[in-house]
Amino acid sequence: MKTAKLTVVGAGPGDPDLITIKAIKALASADVVLYDALVNPVLLDYAPNAEKIFVGKRKGCYSYQQEQINDLIVGRALSHGHVVRLKGGDPFIFGRGSEELDYVRAYHIETAMVPGISSALAVPAYQGIPLTKRGSAESFWVITGTTKAHRLSTDIALAAQSNATVAILMGMSKLSEIVSAFAKAGKEKSPVAIIQNGTRNDEKTGFGTIETIEKVVQEKQLSSPAIIVIGNVVEDRSILSETVASIEEKGYHQTPLRYA
Ligand SMILES: C[S@@+](CC[C@H](N)C(=O)[O-])C[C@H]1O[C@@H](n2cnc3c(N)ncnc32)[C@H](O)[C@@H]1O
Known part of the structure; x- marks a missing residue:
């Protein structure tokens, strides 16, 4: 049985070299990665074994509501284990990172946060x-x-x-x-x-x-x-x-x- 866990991770502003080593380590141990539109998709290569779910807003694509993302995090953490929520820049700068952590904590799921370089x-x-x-x-x-x-x-x-x-x-x-x-x-x-x-x-x-x-x-x-x-x-x-x-x-x- 894998332990349910959420790590909210900052992906940096776009240049894929502007990600932290701690973020790369979190991605390497992810079972599921939920990522946003501002995340450079090449960073997903750091999570070779994870299920990758795009939850951002993009023209012509289905757009997830925040409540759906919250439920997806909890559901995947309970069924798959380690969920990495990968967000552009720093998750705590206009990134709703703290809202997602608060939601997940109410389910007594383990949480961690890796800051990112803000745009x-x-x-x-x-x-x-x-x-x-x-x-x-x-x-x-x-x-x-x-x-x-x-x-x-x-x-x-x-x-x-x-x-x-x-x-x-x-x-x-x-x-x-x-x-x-x-x-x-x-x-x-x-x-x-x-x-x-x-x-x-x-x-x-x-x-x-x-x-x-x-x-x-x-x-x-x-x-x-x-x-x-x-x-x-x-x-x-x-x-x-x-x-x-x-x-x-x-x-x-x-x-x-x-x-x-
Ligand atoms: C929802 S906020 C997220 C900010 C992010 N958490 C951060 O720390 O960079 C999205 C806004 O950040 C700015 N932004 C993010 N990445 C950017 C980039 N690479 N170039 C210019 N603006 C960017 C834009 O103003 C964009 O509308």
């Missing part, structure tokens, strides 16, 4: 954008653009008044409201970066200011999943040699560093 940190970093930098930003906010009630988070207006770097996840559908909130706080000239599919082969970027970013998004046809980074650190970004190499390889036009 909130890694995606800007791959573009050479430091979330904090002496002289530019003393702190940063990581905010969801869209709340449970599908509204713009009220934290956006608060963040817009601060001098902090603001990293917004799930914000692309609310971009005009975000731009308005920053403009209202007198931040029209604040630098903005938008990074879609960050750390992946199909990464796309757009750079501008609060005044210009909507036009940039239109021109470059940027969409979700993307991170919006607002603040002076965007101007401070260092062009990394790996970034330059990949830009040249893809034939992309490199965006100038300064906009003022």
Whole structure:
């Protein structure tokens, strides 16, 4: 008899090398892996003996409700043993990781958690954008653009008044409201970066200011999943040699560093 267990595991932001050794070990001992749309599927190779179930949202695919995922975890843990719930980035950053652990604990099933590298940190970093930098930003906010009630988070207006770097996840559908909130706080000239599919082969970027970013998004046809980074650190970004190499390889036009 196998022991029923759930390990919630962070898969990192997309580049398959950005997974932890602990996550790989958890996958190697998994009997079942339930994975999301933002998980790079090559990571499933670390779980050769496991049943793999896609429970993410993808156009044209059946989409699981959270309650169904919770029941699937409990059912598979009881029938198969070790369930790994593999989630993009870090499971505790807008990942519902703690909700799933709470649900499963009520069934007295053993639980564990392996943190992951969140896209909130890694995606800007791959573009050479430091979330904090002496002289530019003393702190940063990581905010969801869209709340449970599908509204713009009220934290956006608060963040817009601060001098902090603001990293917004799930914000692309609310971009005009975000731009308005920053403009209202007198931040029209604040630098903005938008990074879609960050750390992946199909990464796309757009750079501008609060005044210009909507036009940039239109021109470059940027969409979700993307991170919006607002603040002076965007101007401070260092062009990394790996970034330059990949830009040249893809034939992309490199965006100038300064906009003022
Ligand atoms: C439900 S949240 C999950 C965040 C995840 N738990 C993390 O720590 O990265 C999904 C949002 O994260 C952001 N995101 C995740 N991976 C991304 C990537 N590779 N590039 C850009 N944005 C990403 C997007 O804003 C996306 O809509």
